[in-house]
Amino acid sequence: MAEIPFVRVVSVTSADPRHPAENLLRPEDGGRWRGAAAGEKQMSVVLELGDPRPIHSLHVGNDGAAFVEVLLGSSAGGDFQVLLPSAALMSPSESRAGAGPGRLTWGGSELTWGGSELTWGGSGLTCSGLTCWPRPQSRPYGLSFIRVFAAPEEGEEPPPAPV
Numbered sequence: 340m341a342e343i344p345f346v347r348v349v350s351v352t353s354a355d356p357r358h359p360a361e362n363l364l365r366p367e368d369g370g371r372w373r374g375a376a377a378g379e380k381q382m383s384v385v386l387e388l389g390d391p392r393p394i395h396s397l398h399v400g401n402d403g404a405a406f407v408e409v410l411l412g413s414s415a416g417g418d419f420q421v422l423l424p425s426a427a428l429m430s431p432s433e434s435r436a437g438a439g440p441g442r443l444t445w446g447g448s449e450l451t452w453g454g455s456e457l458t459w460g461g462s463g464l465t466c467s468g469l470t471c472w473p474r475p476q477s478r479p480y481g482l483s484f485i486r487v488f489a490a491p492e493e494g495e496e497p498p499p500a501p502v
Contacts, residue, residue: 349385366484373481392489403480
């Protein structure tokens with residue numbers, strides 16, 4: 340199953356200069372995207388996907404966010420459509436403790452249209468609804484990575500979950 344690479348950051352609502360959204364373009368480098376300030380209520384980033392291929396699964400690395408929602412939209416404009424409805428990345432107790440799942444994977448029927456039927460060429464992928472639980476935040480939050488994978492070819496193995 341081939342990864343569909345991101346080619347550029349279209350827009351971002353907030354970014355720490357040490358952890359810019361451009362880090363999401365290179366997930367193998369271990370960079371992360373964080374908001375500019377602690378306690379921001381909501382942030383979003385729009386990334387442009389490279390190849391027009393059917394989407395099979397998403398791998399998301401959490402960096403302190405409570406929820407994520409993933410939308411898809413055409414580069415020709417128009418409205419974004421929900422790919423992954425708002426999903427919890429950590430519980431309130433994990434948030435209070437400052438620890439939570441490091442990575443999560445969604446695929447197939449977990450995606451709004453069953454994943455494999457979605458083909459978006461030159462599309463934007465938006466991670467929005469990144470929020471923290473309503474509590475004072477001691478540090479900015481964001482994502483450590485986001486990876487999009489194409490539907491597997493006949494006889495091909497799915498990608499391993501990221502570590």
